[in-house]
Amino acid sequence: MAKVDPSLVAHLPLFAGFTNDELEEILREAHSSRHPKNSAVFAQGEDAHSFFLLLHGHVRAAKTTPTGEQIVVRYVAPGETFGLAMAIGLTQYPATATAVDDSVVLAWPTGAWPRLVERFPPLATNTLQTVGTRLQESHTRVLEMSTQQVEQRVAHALLRLAKQSGKKLDHGIEIDFPISRQDIAQMTGTTLHTVSRILSGWESQGLVESGRQRIILREPHKIVVLAEQSANGER
Amino acid sequence: MAKVDPSLVAHLPLFAGFTNDELEEILREAHSSRHPKNSAVFAQGEDAHSFFLLLHGHVRAAKTTPTGEQIVVRYVAPGETFGLAMAIGLTQYPATATAVDDSVVLAWPTGAWPRLVERFPPLATNTLQTVGTRLQESHTRVLEMSTQQVEQRVAHALLRLAKQSGKKLDHGIEIDFPISRQDIAQMTGTTLHTVSRILSGWESQGLVESGRQRIILREPHKIVVLAEQSANGER
DNA sequence: CCGGCAATTTGCGTTAGCGCAAAACTGGCC
DNA sequence: GGCCAGTTTTGCGCTAACGCAAATTGCCGG
Numbered sequence: 001m002a003k004v005d006p007s008l009v010a011h012l013p014l015f016a017g018f019t020n021d022e023l024e025e026i027l028r029e030a031h032s033s034r035h036p037k038n039s040a041v042f043a044q045g046e047d048a049h050s051f052f053l054l055l056h057g058h059v060r061a062a063k064t065t066p067t068g069e070q071i072v073v074r075y076v077a078p079g080e081t082f083g084l085a086m087a088i089g090l091t092q093y094p095a096t097a098t099a100v101d102d103s104v105v106l107a108w109p110t111g112a113w114p115r116l117v118e119r120f121p122p123l124a125t126n127t128l129q130t131v132g133t134r135l136q137e138s139h140t141r142v143l144e145m146s147t148q149q150v151e152q153r154v155a156h157a158l159l160r161l162a163k164q165s166g167k168k169l170d171h172g173i174e175i176d177f178p179i180s181r182q183d184i185a186q187m188t189g190t191t192l193h194t195v196s197r198i199l200s201g202w203e204s205q206g207l208v209e210s211g212r213q214r215i216i217l218r219e220p221h222k223i224v225v226l227a228e229q230s231a232n233g234e235r
Numbered sequence: 236m237a238k239v240d241p242s243l244v245a246h247l248p249l250f251a252g253f254t255n256d257e258l259e260e261i262l263r264e265a266h267s268s269r270h271p272k273n274s275a276v277f278a279q280g281e282d283a284h285s286f287f288l289l290l291h292g293h294v295r296a297a298k299t300t301p302t303g304e305q306i307v308v309r310y311v312a313p314g315e316t317f318g319l320a321m322a323i324g325l326t327q328y329p330a331t332a333t334a335v336d337d338s339v340v341l342a343w344p345t346g347a348w349p350r351l352v353e354r355f356p357p358l359a360t361n362t363l364q365t366v367g368t369r370l371q372e373s374h375t376r377v378l379e380m381s382t383q384q385v386e387q388r389v390a391h392a393l394l395r396l397a398k399q400s401g402k403k404l405d406h407g408i409e410i411d412f413p414i415s416r417q418d419i420a421q422m423t424g425t426t427l428h429t430v431s432r433i434l435s436g437w438e439s440q441g442l443v444e445s446g447r448q449r450i451i452l453r454e455p456h457k458i459v460v461l462a463e464q465s466a467n468g469e470r
Numbered sequence: 471c472c473g474g475c476a477a478t479t480t481g482c483g484t485t486a487g488c489g490c491a492a493a494a495c496t497g498g499c500c
Numbered sequence: 501g502g503c504c505a506g507t508t509t510t511g512c513g514c515t516a517a518c519g520c521a522a523a524t525t526g527c528c529g530g
Contacts, residue, residue, distance in 0.1 A: 069381070095374075128323060131367055136329060138374060146421070147302075180507065189380055192507090193488075200509065384516075428518075447477060476525100476526090476527085483519090
Protein backbone atom coordinates (compact mmCIF):
# COMPACT_ATOMS: atom_id res chain seq x y z
CA MET A 1 0.00 0.00 0.00
CA ALA A 2 2.72 2.40 -1.02
CA LYS A 3 1.90 5.99 -1.79
CA VAL A 4 1.20 6.84 -5.42
CA ASP A 5 3.08 9.68 -7.00
CA PRO A 6 0.55 12.23 -8.33
CA SER A 7 2.73 13.03 -11.30
CA LEU A 8 2.34 9.45 -12.46
CA VAL A 9 -1.39 9.78 -12.92
CA ALA A 10 -1.86 13.48 -13.59
CA HIS A 11 -2.08 12.98 -17.34
CA LEU A 12 -4.94 10.49 -17.19
CA PRO A 13 -8.33 11.54 -18.55
CA LEU A 14 -9.90 10.94 -15.17
CA PHE A 15 -7.72 13.62 -13.64
CA ALA A 16 -7.76 16.16 -16.42
CA GLY A 17 -7.68 19.67 -14.99
CA PHE A 18 -6.49 18.86 -11.49
CA THR A 19 -3.60 20.41 -9.61
CA ASN A 20 -1.05 18.27 -7.88
CA ASP A 21 -2.45 19.19 -4.49
CA GLU A 22 -5.93 18.19 -5.49
CA LEU A 23 -4.60 14.98 -6.92
CA GLU A 24 -2.86 14.20 -3.71
CA GLU A 25 -6.05 14.72 -1.82
CA ILE A 26 -7.87 12.35 -4.11
CA LEU A 27 -5.15 9.74 -4.02
CA ARG A 28 -5.11 9.82 -0.25
CA GLU A 29 -8.44 8.05 -0.26
CA ALA A 30 -7.19 5.19 -2.39
CA HIS A 31 -5.00 2.25 -1.69
CA SER A 32 -3.12 0.13 -4.16
CA SER A 33 -3.02 -3.64 -4.27
CA ARG A 34 -1.39 -6.39 -6.29
CA HIS A 35 -3.29 -9.02 -8.15
CA PRO A 36 -1.36 -12.00 -9.43
CA LYS A 37 -2.04 -13.35 -12.90
CA ASN A 38 -5.44 -15.05 -13.21
CA SER A 39 -6.81 -13.78 -9.92
CA ALA A 40 -10.12 -11.95 -9.79
CA VAL A 41 -10.23 -8.30 -8.78
CA PHE A 42 -13.98 -8.53 -8.30
CA ALA A 43 -16.72 -10.87 -9.39
CA GLN A 44 -19.99 -10.29 -11.19
CA GLY A 45 -22.86 -9.91 -8.75
CA GLU A 46 -20.56 -9.05 -5.89
CA ASP A 47 -21.25 -5.94 -3.86
CA ALA A 48 -19.51 -2.96 -5.43
CA HIS A 49 -17.27 -2.00 -2.55
CA SER A 50 -14.68 -0.14 -4.63
CA PHE A 51 -13.87 1.41 -7.97
CA PHE A 52 -10.49 1.05 -9.59
CA LEU A 53 -7.70 2.50 -11.64
CA LEU A 54 -5.28 0.08 -13.26
CA LEU A 55 -1.67 1.03 -12.69
CA HIS A 56 0.19 -1.94 -14.12
CA GLY A 57 -0.77 -5.12 -15.89
CA HIS A 58 -3.93 -6.02 -17.76
CA VAL A 59 -7.42 -6.84 -16.60
CA ARG A 60 -10.18 -8.61 -18.47
CA ALA A 61 -13.79 -7.62 -17.79
CA ALA A 62 -16.19 -10.42 -18.68
CA LYS A 63 -19.93 -10.89 -18.36
CA THR A 64 -21.48 -14.30 -17.74
CA THR A 65 -25.02 -15.41 -18.54
CA PRO A 66 -27.14 -17.43 -16.14
CA THR A 67 -26.38 -20.44 -18.33
CA GLY A 68 -22.64 -19.98 -18.14
CA GLU A 69 -21.74 -18.44 -21.49
CA GLN A 70 -19.29 -15.59 -21.30
CA ILE A 71 -18.39 -12.56 -23.30
CA VAL A 72 -15.37 -10.35 -22.83
CA VAL A 73 -16.63 -6.83 -22.29
CA ARG A 74 -13.19 -5.29 -22.66
CA TYR A 75 -9.56 -5.47 -21.74
CA VAL A 76 -8.44 -2.78 -19.34
CA ALA A 77 -5.05 -1.21 -20.03
CA PRO A 78 -2.90 0.66 -17.51
CA GLY A 79 -4.27 4.13 -16.82
CA GLU A 80 -7.87 3.12 -17.36
CA THR A 81 -10.59 3.02 -14.75
CA PHE A 82 -12.84 0.03 -14.19
CA GLY A 83 -15.45 -1.22 -11.78
CA LEU A 84 -17.34 2.09 -11.92
CA ALA A 85 -20.57 0.40 -10.88
CA MET A 86 -21.51 3.00 -8.31
CA ALA A 87 -20.95 5.97 -10.60
CA ILE A 88 -23.62 4.60 -12.88
CA GLY A 89 -26.01 3.69 -10.11
CA LEU A 90 -25.34 0.02 -9.55
CA THR A 91 -24.75 -1.57 -6.20
CA GLN A 92 -23.26 -4.74 -7.63
CA TYR A 93 -20.62 -5.33 -10.26
CA PRO A 94 -22.16 -6.19 -13.61
CA ALA A 95 -19.10 -8.16 -14.72
CA THR A 96 -16.11 -10.05 -13.43
CA ALA A 97 -12.66 -8.45 -13.54
CA THR A 98 -9.69 -10.78 -13.78
CA ALA A 99 -6.02 -9.90 -13.92
CA VAL A 100 -4.60 -11.56 -17.02
CA ASP A 101 -1.09 -10.57 -15.98
CA ASP A 102 0.34 -9.66 -12.63
CA SER A 103 -1.35 -6.33 -12.05
CA VAL A 104 -1.42 -3.40 -9.70
CA VAL A 105 -4.62 -1.50 -9.13
CA LEU A 106 -5.56 1.58 -7.19
CA ALA A 107 -8.86 1.23 -5.37
CA TRP A 108 -11.20 3.79 -3.87
CA PRO A 109 -14.00 2.73 -1.59
CA THR A 110 -17.35 3.21 -3.27
CA GLY A 111 -18.46 5.37 -0.41
CA ALA A 112 -15.83 7.96 -1.24
CA TRP A 113 -17.28 8.67 -4.68
CA PRO A 114 -20.12 11.05 -3.76
CA ARG A 115 -17.83 13.03 -1.51
CA LEU A 116 -15.08 13.20 -4.13
CA VAL A 117 -17.48 14.26 -6.83
CA GLU A 118 -18.96 16.97 -4.68
CA ARG A 119 -15.55 18.31 -3.81
CA PHE A 120 -14.16 17.88 -7.34
CA PRO A 121 -16.95 18.23 -9.89
CA PRO A 122 -14.63 17.64 -12.86
CA LEU A 123 -14.41 14.03 -11.71
CA ALA A 124 -18.01 13.58 -12.79
CA THR A 125 -17.60 15.20 -16.18
CA ASN A 126 -14.37 13.33 -16.85
CA THR A 127 -16.03 10.07 -15.94
CA LEU A 128 -18.99 10.97 -18.09
CA GLN A 129 -16.66 11.30 -21.05
CA THR A 130 -15.06 7.96 -20.31
CA VAL A 131 -18.35 6.16 -19.97
CA GLY A 132 -19.60 7.91 -23.07
CA THR A 133 -16.63 6.70 -25.04
CA ARG A 134 -17.28 3.17 -23.87
CA LEU A 135 -20.89 3.49 -24.93
CA GLN A 136 -19.74 4.48 -28.40
CA GLU A 137 -17.41 1.53 -28.51
CA SER A 138 -20.15 -0.82 -27.45
CA HIS A 139 -22.44 0.51 -30.14
CA THR A 140 -19.70 0.02 -32.67
CA ARG A 141 -19.40 -3.54 -31.51
CA VAL A 142 -23.11 -4.10 -31.98
CA LEU A 143 -22.88 -2.58 -35.42
CA GLU A 144 -20.03 -4.89 -36.37
CA MET A 145 -21.73 -7.96 -35.01
CA SER A 146 -24.81 -7.07 -37.01
CA THR A 147 -23.19 -6.27 -40.31
CA GLN A 148 -19.84 -7.99 -40.62
CA GLN A 149 -18.76 -11.55 -40.84
CA VAL A 150 -16.60 -13.29 -38.36
CA GLU A 151 -13.28 -12.84 -40.12
CA GLN A 152 -13.70 -9.09 -40.28
CA ARG A 153 -14.78 -8.87 -36.68
CA VAL A 154 -11.71 -10.79 -35.58
CA ALA A 155 -9.54 -8.50 -37.66
CA HIS A 156 -11.07 -5.44 -36.03
CA ALA A 157 -10.70 -6.90 -32.57
CA LEU A 158 -7.02 -7.64 -33.06
CA LEU A 159 -6.34 -4.24 -34.51
CA ARG A 160 -7.97 -2.60 -31.52
CA LEU A 161 -6.00 -4.71 -29.10
CA ALA A 162 -2.83 -3.87 -30.99
CA LYS A 163 -3.64 -0.19 -30.79
CA GLN A 164 -4.51 -0.31 -27.12
CA SER A 165 -1.86 -2.70 -25.90
CA GLY A 166 0.46 -3.41 -28.78
CA LYS A 167 4.19 -3.70 -28.32
CA LYS A 168 6.14 -2.71 -31.39
CA LEU A 169 8.63 -5.30 -32.51
CA ASP A 170 10.77 -5.01 -35.60
CA HIS A 171 8.87 -7.88 -37.15
CA GLY A 172 5.40 -6.68 -36.21
CA ILE A 173 3.15 -5.68 -33.32
CA GLU A 174 2.65 -8.02 -30.43
CA ILE A 175 -0.39 -7.97 -28.21
CA ASP A 176 1.18 -7.34 -24.88
CA PHE A 177 -0.69 -9.78 -22.64
CA PRO A 178 -1.76 -13.41 -22.76
CA ILE A 179 -4.89 -13.87 -24.82
CA SER A 180 -6.39 -17.14 -25.97
CA ARG A 181 -8.45 -18.05 -29.01
CA GLN A 182 -11.32 -18.45 -26.61
CA ASP A 183 -10.91 -14.85 -25.41
CA ILE A 184 -10.98 -13.54 -28.94
CA ALA A 185 -14.05 -15.63 -29.66
CA GLN A 186 -15.73 -14.04 -26.66
CA MET A 187 -14.86 -10.58 -27.92
CA THR A 188 -16.26 -11.15 -31.37
CA GLY A 189 -19.26 -13.35 -30.82
CA THR A 190 -17.97 -16.56 -32.28
CA THR A 191 -16.35 -19.82 -31.15
CA LEU A 192 -12.75 -20.62 -30.37
CA HIS A 193 -12.79 -23.13 -33.23
CA THR A 194 -13.64 -20.52 -35.78
CA VAL A 195 -11.06 -18.12 -34.38
CA SER A 196 -8.47 -20.86 -34.52
CA ARG A 197 -9.27 -21.60 -38.15
CA ILE A 198 -9.07 -17.92 -39.05
CA LEU A 199 -5.74 -17.41 -37.32
CA SER A 200 -4.29 -20.57 -38.84
CA GLY A 201 -5.29 -19.24 -42.21
CA TRP A 202 -3.70 -15.88 -41.57
CA GLU A 203 -0.60 -17.53 -40.23
CA SER A 204 -0.10 -19.57 -43.37
CA GLN A 205 -0.40 -16.32 -45.34
CA GLY A 206 2.19 -14.70 -43.12
CA LEU A 207 -0.22 -12.08 -41.77
CA VAL A 208 0.26 -13.09 -38.16
CA GLU A 209 2.52 -15.15 -36.03
CA SER A 210 0.83 -16.74 -33.09
CA GLY A 211 1.20 -19.30 -30.40
CA ARG A 212 -0.15 -20.17 -27.05
CA GLN A 213 -1.99 -17.07 -25.78
CA ARG A 214 0.25 -14.95 -27.92
CA ILE A 215 -0.37 -13.06 -31.14
CA ILE A 216 1.90 -10.95 -33.28
CA LEU A 217 0.52 -8.94 -36.18
CA ARG A 218 3.14 -9.20 -38.88
CA GLU A 219 1.27 -7.33 -41.56
CA PRO A 220 -1.01 -4.89 -39.78
CA HIS A 221 -1.80 -3.09 -42.97
CA LYS A 222 -3.06 -6.21 -44.69
CA ILE A 223 -5.20 -6.96 -41.67
CA VAL A 224 -6.71 -3.50 -41.92
CA VAL A 225 -7.66 -4.34 -45.48
CA LEU A 226 -9.27 -7.57 -44.32
CA ALA A 227 -11.15 -5.70 -41.62
CA GLU A 228 -12.55 -3.15 -44.01
CA GLN A 229 -13.54 -5.24 -46.97
CA SER A 230 -17.33 -5.30 -46.94
CA ALA A 231 -18.08 -8.93 -47.64
CA ASN A 232 -21.21 -8.36 -49.61
CA GLY A 233 -24.87 -7.31 -49.35
CA GLU A 234 -26.74 -4.81 -47.30
CA ARG A 235 -28.89 -5.59 -44.38
CA MET B 236 -41.60 27.67 -28.73
CA ALA B 237 -44.01 27.71 -25.84
CA LYS B 238 -42.78 27.71 -22.31
CA VAL B 239 -42.41 24.34 -20.61
CA ASP B 240 -43.99 23.84 -17.25
CA PRO B 241 -41.28 22.76 -14.78
CA SER B 242 -43.66 20.47 -12.97
CA LEU B 243 -44.00 18.44 -16.13
CA VAL B 244 -40.37 17.44 -16.16
CA ALA B 245 -39.39 17.63 -12.50
CA HIS B 246 -39.73 13.88 -12.03
CA LEU B 247 -37.32 12.95 -14.81
CA PRO B 248 -34.01 11.33 -13.85
CA LEU B 249 -32.13 14.16 -15.53
CA PHE B 250 -33.63 16.64 -13.10
CA ALA B 251 -33.55 14.59 -9.92
CA GLY B 252 -32.87 16.81 -6.96
CA PHE B 253 -33.73 20.15 -8.49
CA THR B 254 -36.05 22.81 -7.14
CA ASN B 255 -38.69 24.41 -9.33
CA ASP B 256 -36.72 27.63 -9.53
CA GLU B 257 -33.60 25.84 -10.66
CA LEU B 258 -35.60 23.92 -13.19
CA GLU B 259 -37.03 27.09 -14.57
CA GLU B 260 -33.57 28.50 -14.96
CA ILE B 261 -32.49 25.43 -16.85
CA LEU B 262 -35.57 25.34 -19.02
CA ARG B 263 -35.10 28.97 -19.93
CA GLU B 264 -32.14 27.96 -22.05
CA ALA B 265 -34.10 25.45 -24.07
CA HIS B 266 -36.63 25.76 -26.80
CA SER B 267 -39.14 23.20 -27.94
CA SER B 268 -39.87 22.20 -31.49
CA ARG B 269 -42.17 19.87 -33.38
CA HIS B 270 -40.98 17.13 -35.64
CA PRO B 271 -43.51 15.49 -37.92
CA LYS B 272 -43.51 11.75 -38.39
CA ASN B 273 -40.50 10.48 -40.35
CA SER B 274 -38.54 13.71 -40.18
CA ALA B 275 -34.98 13.74 -38.88
CA VAL B 276 -34.15 15.55 -35.65
CA PHE B 277 -30.48 15.34 -36.48
CA ALA B 278 -28.29 13.28 -38.77
CA GLN B 279 -25.23 11.15 -38.15
CA GLY B 280 -22.05 13.10 -38.82
CA GLU B 281 -23.80 16.44 -38.45
CA ASP B 282 -22.37 19.03 -36.10
CA ALA B 283 -23.76 18.53 -32.60
CA HIS B 284 -25.44 21.89 -32.16
CA SER B 285 -27.94 20.77 -29.52
CA PHE B 286 -28.89 18.09 -27.07
CA PHE B 287 -32.45 17.00 -26.53
CA LEU B 288 -35.21 15.87 -24.26
CA LEU B 289 -38.17 14.14 -25.84
CA LEU B 290 -41.49 15.51 -24.61
CA HIS B 291 -43.99 13.72 -26.86
CA GLY B 292 -43.78 11.10 -29.54
CA HIS B 293 -41.07 8.57 -30.30
CA VAL B 294 -37.65 8.90 -31.83
CA ARG B 295 -35.49 6.22 -33.39
CA ALA B 296 -31.70 6.52 -33.08
CA ALA B 297 -29.93 4.59 -35.82
CA LYS B 298 -26.32 4.17 -36.84
CA THR B 299 -25.28 3.68 -40.46
CA THR B 300 -22.11 2.07 -41.75
CA PRO B 301 -20.05 3.51 -44.59
CA THR B 302 -21.59 0.82 -46.79
CA GLY B 303 -25.14 1.73 -45.90
CA GLU B 304 -26.18 -0.96 -43.46
CA GLN B 305 -28.08 0.31 -40.47
CA ILE B 306 -28.75 -0.70 -36.93
CA VAL B 307 -31.26 0.77 -34.55
CA VAL B 308 -29.38 1.94 -31.48
CA ARG B 309 -32.52 2.53 -29.48
CA TYR B 310 -35.98 3.96 -29.42
CA VAL B 311 -36.33 7.10 -27.35
CA ALA B 312 -39.47 7.39 -25.26
CA PRO B 313 -40.95 10.60 -23.85
CA GLY B 314 -38.95 11.88 -20.90
CA GLU B 315 -35.65 10.51 -22.18
CA THR B 316 -32.69 12.54 -23.32
CA PHE B 317 -30.91 11.99 -26.61
CA GLY B 318 -28.24 13.52 -28.77
CA LEU B 319 -25.90 13.89 -25.80
CA ALA B 320 -22.87 13.95 -28.08
CA MET B 321 -21.21 16.90 -26.40
CA ALA B 322 -21.54 15.53 -22.89
CA ILE B 323 -19.44 12.58 -23.94
CA GLY B 324 -16.90 14.60 -25.83
CA LEU B 325 -18.09 14.35 -29.42
CA THR B 326 -18.52 17.27 -31.74
CA GLN B 327 -20.68 15.37 -34.21
CA TYR B 328 -23.69 13.16 -33.74
CA PRO B 329 -22.75 9.49 -33.88
CA ALA B 330 -26.21 8.44 -35.07
CA THR B 331 -29.28 9.71 -36.84
CA ALA B 332 -32.40 10.56 -34.85
CA THR B 333 -35.73 10.27 -36.64
CA ALA B 334 -39.18 10.96 -35.30
CA VAL B 335 -41.25 7.83 -35.89
CA ASP B 336 -44.38 9.64 -34.77
CA ASP B 337 -45.21 13.30 -34.62
CA SER B 338 -42.93 14.39 -31.80
CA VAL B 339 -42.09 17.34 -29.63
CA VAL B 340 -38.57 17.81 -28.35
CA LEU B 341 -36.91 20.24 -26.04
CA ALA B 342 -33.48 21.35 -27.27
CA TRP B 343 -30.59 23.02 -25.52
CA PRO B 344 -27.73 24.49 -27.50
CA THR B 345 -24.60 22.43 -27.01
CA GLY B 346 -22.79 25.52 -25.84
CA ALA B 347 -25.05 25.77 -22.80
CA TRP B 348 -23.95 22.41 -21.38
CA PRO B 349 -20.67 23.42 -19.72
CA ARG B 350 -22.29 26.40 -18.12
CA LEU B 351 -25.30 24.43 -16.93
CA VAL B 352 -23.12 21.70 -15.50
CA GLU B 353 -20.95 24.17 -13.68
CA ARG B 354 -23.95 25.88 -12.19
CA PHE B 355 -25.83 22.62 -11.50
CA PRO B 356 -23.37 19.81 -10.84
CA PRO B 357 -26.12 17.21 -10.33
CA LEU B 358 -26.77 17.47 -14.05
CA ALA B 359 -23.47 15.74 -14.65
CA THR B 360 -24.03 12.95 -12.16
CA ASN B 361 -27.59 12.41 -13.36
CA THR B 362 -26.39 12.20 -16.93
CA LEU B 363 -23.62 9.88 -15.87
CA GLN B 364 -26.21 7.51 -14.49
CA THR B 365 -28.23 7.68 -17.66
CA VAL B 366 -25.27 7.02 -19.89
CA GLY B 367 -24.13 4.26 -17.56
CA THR B 368 -27.50 2.58 -17.81
CA ARG B 369 -27.31 2.73 -21.57
CA LEU B 370 -23.87 1.21 -21.46
CA GLN B 371 -25.24 -1.68 -19.45
CA GLU B 372 -28.03 -2.11 -21.95
CA SER B 373 -25.61 -2.11 -24.82
CA HIS B 374 -23.48 -4.75 -23.12
CA THR B 375 -26.57 -6.83 -22.58
CA ARG B 376 -27.31 -6.53 -26.24
CA VAL B 377 -23.83 -7.73 -27.14
CA LEU B 378 -24.25 -10.61 -24.75
CA GLU B 379 -27.52 -11.60 -26.34
CA MET B 380 -26.20 -11.32 -29.85
CA SER B 381 -23.30 -13.53 -28.86
CA THR B 382 -25.17 -16.22 -27.01
CA GLN B 383 -28.76 -16.37 -28.16
CA GLN B 384 -30.42 -17.28 -31.37
CA VAL B 385 -32.52 -14.97 -33.41
CA GLU B 386 -35.91 -16.00 -32.10
CA GLN B 387 -34.90 -15.32 -28.52
CA ARG B 388 -33.36 -12.00 -29.40
CA VAL B 389 -36.53 -10.91 -31.13
CA ALA B 390 -38.55 -11.99 -28.12
CA HIS B 391 -36.33 -9.95 -25.81
CA ALA B 392 -36.49 -6.93 -28.07
CA LEU B 393 -40.27 -6.97 -28.20
CA LEU B 394 -40.56 -7.41 -24.47
CA ARG B 395 -38.31 -4.42 -23.91
CA LEU B 396 -40.28 -2.30 -26.32
CA ALA B 397 -43.48 -3.37 -24.61
CA LYS B 398 -42.05 -2.42 -21.25
CA GLN B 399 -40.76 0.92 -22.44
CA SER B 400 -43.60 1.95 -24.71
CA GLY B 401 -46.34 -0.60 -24.34
CA LYS B 402 -49.98 0.40 -24.26
CA LYS B 403 -52.11 -2.00 -22.27
CA LEU B 404 -55.12 -3.28 -24.12
CA ASP B 405 -57.57 -5.79 -22.75
CA HIS B 406 -56.36 -8.30 -25.32
CA GLY B 407 -52.65 -7.69 -24.88
CA ILE B 408 -49.93 -5.05 -24.97
CA GLU B 409 -49.47 -2.93 -28.03
CA ILE B 410 -46.20 -1.31 -28.95
CA ASP B 411 -47.21 2.29 -29.04
CA PHE B 412 -45.48 3.53 -32.17
CA PRO B 413 -45.06 2.37 -35.76
CA ILE B 414 -42.34 -0.25 -36.05
CA SER B 415 -41.56 -2.39 -39.05
CA ARG B 416 -40.06 -5.86 -39.38
CA GLN B 417 -37.02 -4.13 -40.76
CA ASP B 418 -36.69 -2.05 -37.61
CA ILE B 419 -36.85 -5.12 -35.42
CA ALA B 420 -34.27 -6.80 -37.61
CA GLN B 421 -31.98 -3.84 -37.11
CA MET B 422 -32.43 -4.06 -33.37
CA THR B 423 -31.61 -7.74 -33.18
CA GLY B 424 -28.96 -8.24 -35.80
CA THR B 425 -30.94 -10.21 -38.33
CA THR B 426 -32.92 -9.66 -41.53
CA LEU B 427 -36.46 -8.50 -42.06
CA HIS B 428 -37.22 -11.85 -43.67
CA THR B 429 -36.27 -13.79 -40.62
CA VAL B 430 -38.23 -11.44 -38.37
CA SER B 431 -41.24 -11.80 -40.62
CA ARG B 432 -41.03 -15.60 -40.49
CA ILE B 433 -40.75 -15.52 -36.71
CA LEU B 434 -43.70 -13.19 -36.24
CA SER B 435 -45.82 -15.19 -38.66
CA GLY B 436 -45.05 -18.24 -36.63
CA TRP B 437 -45.97 -16.55 -33.40
CA GLU B 438 -49.10 -15.14 -34.93
CA SER B 439 -50.33 -18.56 -35.97
CA GLN B 440 -49.75 -19.70 -32.41
CA GLY B 441 -51.73 -16.75 -31.12
CA LEU B 442 -48.77 -15.23 -29.29
CA VAL B 443 -48.95 -11.95 -31.13
CA GLU B 444 -51.24 -10.03 -33.38
CA SER B 445 -49.46 -7.88 -35.88
CA GLY B 446 -49.90 -5.87 -38.98
CA ARG B 447 -48.25 -3.13 -40.91
CA GLN B 448 -45.81 -1.46 -38.49
CA ARG B 449 -47.95 -2.60 -35.61
CA ILE B 450 -47.44 -5.34 -33.04
CA ILE B 451 -49.57 -6.49 -30.16
CA LEU B 452 -48.27 -9.01 -27.67
CA ARG B 453 -51.20 -11.22 -26.88
CA GLU B 454 -49.40 -13.64 -24.61
CA PRO B 455 -46.55 -11.72 -23.02
CA HIS B 456 -45.90 -14.47 -20.58
CA LYS B 457 -45.40 -17.07 -23.27
CA ILE B 458 -43.04 -14.72 -25.04
CA VAL B 459 -41.04 -14.38 -21.86
CA VAL B 460 -40.70 -18.15 -21.84
CA LEU B 461 -39.51 -18.09 -25.43
CA ALA B 462 -37.00 -15.37 -24.60
CA GLU B 463 -35.54 -17.27 -21.71
CA GLN B 464 -35.30 -20.75 -23.06
CA SER B 465 -31.60 -21.36 -23.63
CA ALA B 466 -31.60 -23.04 -26.99
CA ASN B 467 -28.71 -25.35 -26.31
CA GLY B 468 -24.92 -25.41 -25.90
CA GLU B 469 -22.44 -23.14 -24.24
CA ARG B 470 -20.08 -20.85 -26.00
C1' DC C 471 -63.13 4.73 -54.77
C1' DC C 472 -58.95 3.70 -57.01
C1' DG C 473 -53.92 3.51 -58.03
C1' DG C 474 -49.58 2.90 -56.44
C1' DC C 475 -46.13 2.21 -53.14
C1' DA C 476 -44.29 0.34 -49.10
C1' DA C 477 -44.49 -3.40 -46.03
C1' DT C 478 -45.05 -8.10 -45.46
C1' DT C 479 -45.14 -12.92 -46.52
C1' DT C 480 -43.41 -17.09 -48.31
C1' DG C 481 -40.73 -20.48 -51.07
C1' DC C 482 -36.36 -22.27 -52.15
C1' DG C 483 -31.47 -22.98 -52.64
C1' DT C 484 -27.14 -21.83 -50.42
C1' DT C 485 -23.65 -21.29 -46.94
C1' DA C 486 -21.05 -19.40 -43.11
C1' DG C 487 -20.09 -20.91 -39.17
C1' DC C 488 -21.42 -24.01 -35.38
C1' DG C 489 -20.97 -28.33 -32.69
C1' DC C 490 -18.77 -32.45 -31.74
C1' DA C 491 -14.80 -35.23 -31.50
C1' DA C 492 -10.20 -36.37 -31.58
C1' DA C 493 -5.51 -35.46 -32.12
C1' DA C 494 -1.45 -32.59 -31.56
C1' DC C 495 0.98 -29.33 -29.25
C1' DT C 496 3.02 -26.30 -25.47
C1' DG C 497 4.75 -24.89 -21.24
C1' DG C 498 4.98 -25.04 -16.56
C1' DC C 499 5.91 -27.66 -12.64
C1' DC C 500 7.58 -31.25 -9.66
C1' DG D 501 13.58 -34.61 -17.66
C1' DG D 502 9.14 -36.11 -18.05
C1' DC D 503 4.28 -35.63 -16.96
C1' DC D 504 -0.04 -33.14 -17.05
C1' DA D 505 -3.42 -29.70 -17.89
C1' DG D 506 -4.76 -26.29 -20.73
C1' DT D 507 -4.63 -24.66 -25.44
C1' DT D 508 -4.80 -25.15 -30.17
C1' DT D 509 -5.62 -27.44 -34.48
C1' DT D 510 -8.29 -29.88 -37.74
C1' DG D 511 -11.82 -32.97 -39.87
C1' DC D 512 -16.60 -33.63 -40.74
C1' DG D 513 -21.50 -33.23 -40.85
C1' DC D 514 -25.23 -30.20 -39.95
C1' DT D 515 -28.40 -26.42 -39.58
C1' DA D 516 -29.95 -21.79 -38.53
C1' DA D 517 -30.37 -18.18 -40.96
C1' DC D 518 -29.27 -15.65 -45.06
C1' DG D 519 -30.14 -14.05 -49.83
C1' DC D 520 -32.82 -13.75 -53.71
C1' DA D 521 -37.17 -13.59 -55.93
C1' DA D 522 -41.89 -13.24 -56.45
C1' DA D 523 -46.46 -12.86 -54.80
C1' DT D 524 -49.54 -10.57 -51.66
C1' DT D 525 -51.43 -7.25 -48.71
C1' DG D 526 -52.70 -2.94 -46.58
C1' DC D 527 -52.59 2.00 -46.45
C1' DC D 528 -52.45 6.68 -48.01
C1' DG D 529 -53.25 10.23 -51.17
C1' DG D 530 -55.69 12.05 -54.82
